[in-house]
Amino acid sequence: MDFHPEPADMMTIVLACLGVGLIAGFLAGLLGVGGGLVIVPALLVVFHRAGIAPELHQHLALGTSLATIAFTGLASVRAHHARGAVQWDIVRQITPGIVLGTFIGAQIAGLISTQALQWLFVVFAYSVAAQMLLDLKPKPSRQLPRCGGMFGVGSVIGMISSWVGIGGGSLSVPFLSACNVPVKTSIGTSSAIGVPIALAGAAGYLYGGWGIASLPSMTAGYIYIPALAGIVLASFPMAKFGAAAAHRLPVATLKKCFAVLLIVLASKMLWGLV
Numbered sequence: 001m002d003f004h005p006e007p008a009d010m011m012t013i014v015l016a017c018l019g020v021g022l023i024a025g026f027l028a029g030l031l032g033v034g035g036g037l038v039i040v041p042a043l044l045v046v047f048h049r050a051g052i053a054p055e056l057h058q059h060l061a062l063g064t065s066l067a068t069i070a071f072t073g074l075a076s077v078r079a080h081h082a083r084g085a086v087q088w089d090i091v092r093q094i095t096p097g098i099v100l101g102t103f104i105g106a107q108i109a110g111l112i113s114t115q116a117l118q119w120l121f122v123v124f125a126y127s128v129a130a131q132m133l134l135d136l137k138p139k140p141s142r143q144l145p146r147c148g149g150m151f152g153v154g155s156v157i158g159m160i161s162s163w164v165g166i167g168g169g170s171l172s173v174p175f176l177s178a179c180n181v182p183v184k185t186s187i188g189t190s191s192a193i194g195v196p197i198a199l200a201g202a203a204g205y206l207y208g209g210w211g212i213a214s215l216p217s218m219t220a221g222y223i224y225i226p227a228l229a230g231i232v233l234a235s236f237p238m239a240k241f242g243a244a245a246a247h248r249l250p251v252a253t254l255k256k257c258f259a260v261l262l263i264v265l266a267s268k269m270l271w272g273l274v
Contacts, residue, residue: 009050010226012049013046013050013226013227013230014226014227014229014230015230016042016045016046016049016230017043017046017226017227017229017230017231017234018230018231018233018234019234020038020039020042020043020046020230020231020234021068021072021230021231021232021233021234021235021236021238022234022235022238023035023038024036024038024039024068024072024231024235024238025072025075025234025235025236025237025238025239025241025242026238026239026241026242026245027242027258029075029076029079029080029191029238029239029240029241029242029243029244029245029246030242030243030245030246030249030254035065035068035069035072035167035235036065036066036069036161036164036165036166036167037125037128037164037166037170037262037265038261038265039061039064039065039068039069039165039231040058040061040062040065040121040164040165040166041061041121041125041265041266041268041269042265043057043060043061043064043065043224043227044057044058044061044269046227047060047061047224050216052216053214053216054114055113055114056114056214056215056216056222057114058114058117058118058121059109059110059114059117059205059208059209059222060209060215060219060222060223060224061165062106062109062117062162062163062164062165062201062205062222063106063165063201063202063205063206063208063209063221063222063223063224064222064223064224064227064228064231065165065166066106066161066162066165066167066197066198066201066202066205067198067202067205067206067223067228068198068227068228068231068232068235069166069167069194069195069197069198070195070198070199070202071232071235071236072167072232072235072236072239073167073191073192073194073195073198073239074195074236075235075236075237075239075240076191076194076239076240076242076243077188077191077192077195078240079239079240079242079243079244080187080188080189080191080192080243080246081188081192083188083243083247085184085185085187085188085189085247086185086188086189086191086192087181087185087188087189088192090144090150090176090181090189090193091189091192091193093144093147093150094150094151094153094154094157094172094193095154095193095196096151096154097150097151097152097153097154097155097156097157097158098154098155098157098158098168098193098196098197098200099158099196099199099200100154100155100158100200101154101155101156101157101158101159101162102158102159102161102162102196102197102200102201102204103158103162103200103201103203103204104159104204105158105159105160105161105162105163105201105204106162106200106201106203106204106205106207106208107204107207107208108159108162108163109162109163109204109205109208110205110208110209110222112163115273117163118269118272118273119273120163120164121163121164121165121266121269122266122269122270122273124160124164125164125262125263125265125266125269126262126263126266128170128259128262129259129260129262129263129266130259131170131174132255132256132258132259132262133256133259133260135252135255142178142179142180143179143180144176144179144180144181145179153175154193156171157171157172157175157193157197158197158200158201161197161201162197162200162201162204162205165201166197167190167191167193167194167195167197167198168190168193168194168197169187169190169191169193169194172186172189172190172193172194173186173187173190176189176190184246184247187246188243191243202223205221205222205223206220206221206222206223207221208221208222209221209222209223
């Protein structure tokens with residue numbers, strides 16, 4: 001049976017998503033991570049309280065997260081570009097692989113159970129948290145690969161991003177840093193790379209979930225429109241503040257705070273899996 005929320009319930013959902021969007025938008029601009037690592041677990045809580053069928057939670061959270069990042073990423077890109085922190089030649093080279101990998105990954109995700117996708121998210125979130133807490137940085141010991149290599153790297157980043165609902169910053173920033181791209185430029189360029197990831201991923205989840213009868217009302221495939229609207233309304237304007245903060249605040253300290261938040265969110269999800 002389709003889920004049809006009452007107006008009061010819908011207002012609660014939108015207000016909760018506005019709060020999520022404030023945090024996600026700021027993080028997108030600050031760290032180039034797209035905010036998906038916060039959006040996905042937050043949406044799982046929202047969907048649970050909304051009474052949506054549990055077997056749909058993860059797919060809806062991933063599709064909706066990627067759709068929101070498409071909007072947040074644009075705001076973040078504009079802010080970083082204004083500061084000269086986006087290397088557009090890298091974006092052009094890596095985008096074809098990103099688009100293909102993300103779209104195919106979204107189709108594969110449609111064949112994976114909610115529980116398996118949640119395990120993937122938990123493992124990924126713990127890995128990112130450990131990298132941030134320990135300040136593990138790849139040595140900038142190589143140059144960017146040629147077109148074929150960039151296509152391959154983009155495909156892998158896109159596919160993994162589609163399975164965990166992120167804009168790829170936690171993968172692309174370390175990759176770019178390892179290839180001798182300055183940190184602030186890596187963050188700005190990563191925010192631009194996140195836009196094709198989000199667009200291709202959202203398209204993949206929209207296509208993969210289209211026509212599924214068990215989805216609640218107000219969805220487009222695996223994208224839940226009320227949550228998308230609430231998060232975008234808050235995250236889009238907040239992204240520019242995060243980007244400004246990235247050029248002023250001690251990002252290393254903020255990354256550690258974000259890592260602790262990731263551990264809390266991943267642990268909560270893990271508790272529900274075991």
